[in-house]
Amino acid sequence: MRPTAPLMLLAATVVAAGTLTACSSGSGSDAGTVKVAFIKDTNGKVTVRDDYVRLVARQFEKDHPGKKVRLIPIQASENDYYTKIQQMMRSPRTAPDVVYEDTFLVNSDITAGLLRPLDPYLRTWDDWRQFQPAAKAAARGQDGRTYGVPDGTDTRGLWFNKKIFKKAGLPADWRPRTWDEVLDAARTVKREVPGVIPLNVFTGKGAGEAAVMQGFEMLLYGTGEHQLYDPGAKKWVTGTRGFRDSLSFLDTVYRERLGPEVSDALSPNIQTNVAAELLPEEKLAIDLDGSWLGQQWQKTGGGNPWPAWSATLGQAPFPTQHGAPPGKVSLAGGWTWSVPRKAQQPDLAWKLIETFQSKPNALEWCVRGAQIAVRKDVAADPRYRTSVPGIGFFTGLVGVSRYRPALPEYPRVAAAIGEAMEAVTADDASPDKAAADYDTTLKSLVAGRTVAKP
Amino acid sequence: MTGAVARAAVRARRPGARPAGGPRARLLGWSPLVPATVLLLLFLVGPIGYCVLIAFTDTQLTGQESASFVGLANFRQAFGDPAFRNAVVLTLVFTVLSSLVGQNTLGLALAGLMRRASRPVRALTGAMVITAWVLPEIVAGFLLYTFFERRGTLNALLDQLHLPAQNWLFTLPIVAVSFANVWRGTAFSMLIYSAALAGIPQEVTESAEVDGAGGLRRLWHITLPMIRRSIGTNLMLNTLQTLSVFGLIWVMTRGGPGNRSQTLPVFMYDQAFLKSLIGYGTAVALLLLLVGALFSVVYLRLLREEV
Numbered sequence: 001m002r003p004t005a006p007l008m009l010l011a012a013t014v015v016a017a018g019t020l021t022a023c024s025s026g027s028g029s030d031a032g033t034v035k036v037a038f039i040k041d042t043n044g045k046v047t048v049r050d051d052y053v054r055l056v057a058r059q060f061e062k063d064h065p066g067k068k069v070r071l072i073p074i075q076a077s078e079n080d081y082y083t084k085i086q087q088m089m090r091s092p093r094t095a096p097d098v099v100y101e102d103t104f105l106v107n108s109d110i111t112a113g114l115l116r117p118l119d120p121y122l123r124t125w126d127d128w129r130q131f132q133p134a135a136k137a138a139a140r141g142q143d144g145r146t147y148g149v150p151d152g153t154d155t156r157g158l159w160f161n162k163k164i165f166k167k168a169g170l171p172a173d174w175r176p177r178t179w180d181e182v183l184d185a186a187r188t189v190k191r192e193v194p195g196v197i198p199l200n201v202f203t204g205k206g207a208g209e210a211a212v213m214q215g216f217e218m219l220l221y222g223t224g225e226h227q228l229y230d231p232g233a234k235k236w237v238t239g240t241r242g243f244r245d246s247l248s249f250l251d252t253v254y255r256e257r258l259g260p261e262v263s264d265a266l267s268p269n270i271q272t273n274v275a276a277e278l279l280p281e282e283k284l285a286i287d288l289d290g291s292w293l294g295q296q297w298q299k300t301g302g303g304n305p306w307p308a309w310s311a312t313l314g315q316a317p318f319p320t321q322h323g324a325p326p327g328k329v330s331l332a333g334g335w336t337w338s339v340p341r342k343a344q345q346p347d348l349a350w351k352l353i354e355t356f357q358s359k360p361n362a363l364e365w366c367v368r369g370a371q372i373a374v375r376k377d378v379a380a381d382p383r384y385r386t387s388v389p390g391i392g393f394f395t396g397l398v399g400v401s402r403y404r405p406a407l408p409e410y411p412r413v414a415a416a417i418g419e420a421m422e423a424v425t426a427d428d429a430s431p432d433k434a435a436a437d438y439d440t441t442l443k444s445l446v447a448g449r450t451v452a453k454p
Numbered sequence: 455m456t457g458a459v460a461r462a463a464v465r466a467r468r469p470g471a472r473p474a475g476g477p478r479a480r481l482l483g484w485s486p487l488v489p490a491t492v493l494l495l496l497f498l499v500g501p502i503g504y505c506v507l508i509a510f511t512d513t514q515l516t517g518q519e520s521a522s523f524v525g526l527a528n529f530r531q532a533f534g535d536p537a538f539r540n541a542v543v544l545t546l547v548f549t550v551l552s553s554l555v556g557q558n559t560l561g562l563a564l565a566g567l568m569r570r571a572s573r574p575v576r577a578l579t580g581a582m583v584i585t586a587w588v589l590p591e592i593v594a595g596f597l598l599y600t601f602f603e604r605r606g607t608l609n610a611l612l613d614q615l616h617l618p619a620q621n622w623l624f625t626l627p628i629v630a631v632s633f634a635n636v637w638r639g640t641a642f643s644m645l646i647y648s649a650a651l652a653g654i655p656q657e658v659t660e661s662a663e664v665d666g667a668g669g670l671r672r673l674w675h676i677t678l679p680m681i682r683r684s685i686g687t688n689l690m691l692n693t694l695q696t697l698s699v700f701g702l703i704w705v706m707t708r709g710g711p712g713n714r715s716q717t718l719p720v721f722m723y724d725q726a727f728l729k730s731l732i733g734y735g736t737a738v739a740l741l742l743l744l745v746g747a748l749f750s751v752v753y754l755r756l757l758r759e760e761v
Contacts, residue, residue: 079728082516083515083727083728086515086516086730087515105516107517108516108517108730109516109517111516111517111518111519112514112515112516112517112518112519113519114516204710204711205708205710206708206710261604262624262711263604263621263623263624263711264604266624266710266711268708408516408517408518409517411516411517411730412517412729412730415728415729422710422711422712423712426710426711426712428711428712
């Protein structure tokens with residue numbers, strides 16, 4: 001070898017190693033400062049959460065003289081945000097004191113020992129009694145302890161543009177009863193109103209958990225009982241008809257060109273695209289999406305003010321596959337405020353969470369963020385009930401709402417579902433083939449704890 | 455060997471060398487290197503050693519109580535994983551297409567052409583090519599994303615020329631990202647080759663011309679052999695850099711659609727950070743290192759042989 005060769009090998013090594021190691025950032029902390037990390041919308045104009053966190057932080061600083069709140073907004077897509085906070089929480093030097101956790105991830109992070117149980121604080125906190133039982137369980141670990149305080153929940157359903165529907169000759173009080181009726185309405189729009197995208201169902205890896213929850217699971221949970229996880233047997237389910245049918249629904253939407261261009265649908269920007277462009281510009285007729293969409297169109301902090309939205313958009317529950325009772329499907333998720341195990345100021349962090357979830361502040365967030373309330377006193381407050389048009393409709397779905405399996409391996413199962421969706425949407429695999437590939441992946445992900453179902 | 459003999463030997467080998475003192479003095483002589491060595495150990499060897507260590511464990515970012523040593527399981531998993539094999543093939547396609555064929559050949563052609571060009575043309579071309587090179591990877595990625603995107607610049611141009619539109623980010627993603635890498639990296643090859651071509655003595659070219667050698671023959675028999683070492687160095691640097699391209703591909707396609715542009719670095723990121731399998735991702739990183747080392751060995755052999 002020439003004398004320069006080892007140097008070059010070394011250079012190559014460093015480049016490769018750098019990719020995996022260049023992810024830490026030092027930050028000092030002092031006794032009077034509490035650090036709070038949360039997700040910031042990828043659309044820089046949407047500041048609704050930032051504004052709210054800042055408001056609470058200022059109030060906290062006023063109530064606790066000498067204390068400071070340092071905000072750590074992380075502007076990223078959801079998947080990148082999860083990765084970022086997990087890395088931050090691994091080291092005491094970078095761990096925030098309060099972290100905003102998706103309930104989707106919270107069990108996985110509990111198992112990894114990244115979070116701190118809050119039970120000692122909750123026992124002496126009177127307001128905890130105001131939380132609905134389902135909300136109290138949102139961040140409960142398999143050890144029975146509670147690791148987060150939810151700030152709201154969400155439900156899912158169909159949003160549709162009444163003006164486009166009128167042009168297509170569809171009713172303004174549209175209530176589809178089966179999947180076929182949803183597809184038929186989309187086909188009608190395609191025929192009668194050219195130039196408009198008939199139906200958006202999030203799909204693929206780009207949209208991350210949004211595609212899996214708003215897209216796939218809204219379908220799957222309408223095909224029958226326990227099509228994903230069997231809580232009785234404590235096993236993940238393979239080979240179900242429901243899984244294949246759900247993929248077939250997506251296949252139909254994208255093969256018949258009822259959805260957005262496939263390349264757009266698989267892009268990581270599709271969520272922003274739908275909320276900031278397609279819906280406000282009235283280029284999308286039906287959208288299977290979450291209850292929080294309205295927050296994007298608020299006058300302040302919304303980023304895309306669209307005052308006419310409440311008159312233009314209608315809402316309908318998403319039906320079960322063949323109309324089986326209860327006739328509608330919704331999934332509930334949401335986020336919690338948690339304290340990392342390696343937080344430097346846990347007591348102060350708890351005080352901040354109390355401030356976040358005091359009744360007035362919880363109400364403020366539900367109104368600003370178009371959240372479904374989890375506190376009974378907030379849910380009963382007239383200001384909440386009249387805050388955002390449609391909030392009554394989505395609150396009504398709480399009764400039929402289902403939850404994702406709250407298990408540590410769920411995030412990786414969800415990633416495998418995203419891959420199956422992407423394969424079908426990009427036409428790389430038939431629904432049957434994609435479902436079979438998912439079964440194989442699933443077995444290795446959950447170490448064989450699967451059960452085959454017809 | 456005793457100290458005195460050793461010293462004598464040193465003096466005999468290096469007649470001009472300063473006579474060394476005792477072992478203590480020699481140690482003192484090394485002392486200026488200590489900070490650099492410590493830094494190297496801390497920031498280069500440390501992280502690499504840590505990576506090697508993790509590659510043999512099942513460490514996860516989340517969802518796991520404690521990591522344990524799993525031996526070669528990660529490597530076995532990689533070789534049995536069709537997605538990994540797909541990533542290896544795509545990495546080779548990407549490297550050959552964008553580094554060997556694209557950057558290298560285009561860089562040489564540009565350097566050759568620029569020697570004949572007038573000064574203003576040379577300055578302008580040079581400035582443009584180098585601008586693409588100095589742009590941060592992320593910025594270049596976004597630029598090329600907006601260029602290739604379905605509603606992007608390229609389709610606007612094609613539309614003006616009444617040509618059919620393209621959607622390469624979706625239909626031929628590996629070609630699109632390869633083009634992007636050529637666009638970004640050609641300047642480097644051009645600079646190396648410009649310097650190499652300038653080093654060919656005028657007389658050699660002239661005497662070849664007098665002997666009646668045409669342009670192609672001069673290129674094959676005079677130019678290429680004379681810049682052989684530069685070609686080797688350039689190929690090696692290009693290849694190693696291309697093998698580790700991540701930001702460009704991540705910004706443009708995220709490895710998709712499906713996994714049609716998922717090269718090894720993107721696969722590694724997906725496994726380590728999106729699927730939380732840090733151990734497996736690190737094992738893949740080591741395998742990527744191996745691919746780079748293989749390329750390097752081939753180039754080094756090329757460099758060693760004398761004509």
